[in-house]
Amino acid sequence: MRTFLVPTLYSPALPVNAAVPAPQARDTPATAQQRRGFWLRTLHQWHWISSAVCLIGMLLFAVTGITLNHAAKIEGAPRVDNRSATLPAALLQALPADRTEGNAPLPREVAGWLSDTLDASIGRRDAEWSDGEVYLSMPGPGRDAWLSIDRETGEVEYERTDRGVVSYLNDLHKGRNAGPAWGWFIDVFAVACVVFTVTGLFLLQLHARQRPTTWPWVGLGLVVPVLLALLFIH
Numbered sequence: 001m002r003t004f005l006v007p008t009l010y011s012p013a014l015p016v017n018a019a020v021p022a023p024q025a026r027d028t029p030a031t032a033q034q035r036r037g038f039w040l041r042t043l044h045q046w047h048w049i050s051s052a053v054c055l056i057g058m059l060l061f062a063v064t065g066i067t068l069n070h071a072a073k074i075e076g077a078p079r080v081d082n083r084s085a086t087l088p089a090a091l092l093q094a095l096p097a098d099r100t101e102g103n104a105p106l107p108r109e110v111a112g113w114l115s116d117t118l119d120a121s122i123g124r125r126d127a128e129w130s131d132g133e134v135y136l137s138m139p140g141p142g143r144d145a146w147l148s149i150d151r152e153t154g155e156v157e158y159e160r161t162d163r164g165v166v167s168y169l170n171d172l173h174k175g176r177n178a179g180p181a182w183g184w185f186i187d188v189f190a191v192a193c194v195v196f197t198v199t200g201l202f203l204l205q206l207h208a209r210q211r212p213t214t215w216p217w218v219g220l221g222l223v224v225p226v227l228l229a230l231l232f233i234h
Helices: 027-068 087-096 106-120 164-175 179-207 215-234
Strands: 079-086 103-105 127-129 133-137 143-150 154-161
Touching: 027 164, 027 179, 079 106, 087 106, 106 154, 179 215
Parallel strands: none
Antiparallel strands: 079 154, 103 127, 127 133, 133 143, 143 154
16 A cells, blocks of 8 residues: 655744634724724713813803903992991900911901901901901902901901902902812813813814814814914014
């Protein structure tokens, strides 16, 4: 019986018994469409959530941006309120006699009496202490206020200046004398605006094929402020 040997073709780079790697699967049109649909849904979700968070704040900041830009034309007439009172002897004695310099809050009972008598929010603000006077500055959005206490006689002088609703909203825009809670709100609002704009940019990218004028409009939004800054701001 004759034995026939069948020649075997093999690559010298691979061992004879090595498994040949399977070709990598390429993305099919259906897979690419699924991936695009996933990103569209995700970006739309983040876009509308951030827009809902930003809606009222963005309207406030847009309107006050106009009022700040024309503040000299729409500034209201300030209203000044002056009041005076006399601190009771017991409360005058409650002022620490050894505190003659530096900054520290008023005693709680003194601050409470002043708040009720003058209809002013004293709180735990730091007052400026000296030998003959205690001075407390109480600025706020759209207003300025101060009071002074004569440490010998107990005479209290209080003045408040209100500049109106427009000034109040303008100060909220700038975060001026609005307190830490409003400062945190501005930070959260700014982050939400960043999410809103970045997701909007990615949505523009995904829809740009069907909207040929997308990038020219985006470029115009960049070129116009740059040209204005270079040509008209000196």
